[in-house]
Amino acid sequence: MRVLFCTKKIAAIIIAASLLLPRVSFTQTGRPNILVIFSDDHAQQTISAYGKSLMETPNIDRIAKEGAILRNTFVTNSLCAPSRAVLLTGKYSHLNGLKDNDPKRRFDASQQQVQKLLGASGYQTAWIGKWHLQTLPQGFDFWRILPDQGHYYEPDFINMKNDTARYHGYVSNLISDFSLDWLSQRDPAKPFFLVVGEKATHRSWLPDLTDLGAYDTISFPEPANFHDGYAKRVAAANQDMTIARTMQLQSDLKVGVNFSARDDSQYGRMTDEQKSGYKKYYDRITAEYNAVKKDSLQLLNWKLQRYLKDYLATARSLDRNIGRILRYLDSTGLSKNTVVIYASDQGFYMGEHGWFDKRFMYEESLRTPLVMRYPGHIKPGTDIGRMIVNIDFAPTFLDAAGVSKPADMQGESFLPLVSGNQKQTWRTGMYYHYYEYPEPHRVAPHFGIRTEKYKLIRFYGVHDAWELYDLTNDPAEMNNLYGEPRYNKTILTLKARLLKLAAFYKDKEAVKIMEQKTGTSSR
């Protein structure tokens, strides 16, 4: 587009110069290995590559520095199991069948998935770590998965004969151990596709012993909207995911825990050494709690501090283990022909709106981190602002492997963006649809559109309400502009775009709701 504004002479120089740039396709030098490190609930606000961060993450930052950071990456349905189903299928929840975390809703593992397509084209495929889909993996040459959410300490893993075994140690370390074992035992004649499914940083944030208290000297500022009163936002006002009321003293904040119990619970399964480390540390935390518990404001700030400190200490092990994997790739020479991708299943609230957890289409949980590296193909320091959606992950893996994308996959490969061959057209609005209600956090079902400037959300079912945000002037999404006459035209335009997107992605339920109740011509 830029050449349109240049004189012919300048345009000719630009074209000539661009021809001199290396234009090596991903598969031109042999098919790359694809290593995806996929974490859980890891917020962009806690990753230093994204700028202002609550902590340093040197190893995730290294991937970004040596490759690309994608600043605007969003998920279609901000929840654990649905996000993994999107990763595997490249399809929205209403098409892949997994709309929520309800254990009764089983993922149909017989359907088309990216690992099956890669396997059929000659890749060795493996998934190691958190899986969270209620059906066992299909189409991987190797897998070893945590049952459901899994445990941080002394975790059980399900092996390929559907036999479950307990392993000694801390989950992030074990997932790396198993991943490095698999890498060292694989057939080096074939390219590989490995997903390292991290459990961190999921609730209830149990740090590795070595990281306990790593952030205790820091007093974190409260987010500006920590004491949000949810004015003009009925769904936000009725959720159950606040640090003040929803967060559990014992299971989340580890206050007053009896570490001597011996059972299958998250503390009961610990070894004596693990228990003793936890008891020593959290006895002190319990004493801190007793000192502040009578003052409600002081207590609320204390809960925020404790939540952040445990979350960040858990993330510290995640980042360290990513470093281990990167060093293995370096030491074996695999770095140069491996596409390394780091992403989470969604973002998370670090106290914004008074919350932990995810679900809402608001920025903190709509976003997910995404950094990737492929030496010689992605220029170090590449910085992408275009809107990526997690339906793009599977098409991108296929593109990297030189495998054609099936027509029914709904995303697009972002390799052209990161490798400098920017496409002329790319999406300027993304579509979201969340379902799970009422348990566990009473977040009303909703769908919506996010553009570069605005976000329009439609809550339905339990609440029938619209919300509109100006993301440039109100990035914290505190001021619902829906219903303000000066936005009538914007709302009409956005509703038409939302309807079009819902239809494009074949979301019949959302189309029906929009057509039946309000239509696109009424407000």
Ligand code: CA
């Ligand atoms: Ca998650």
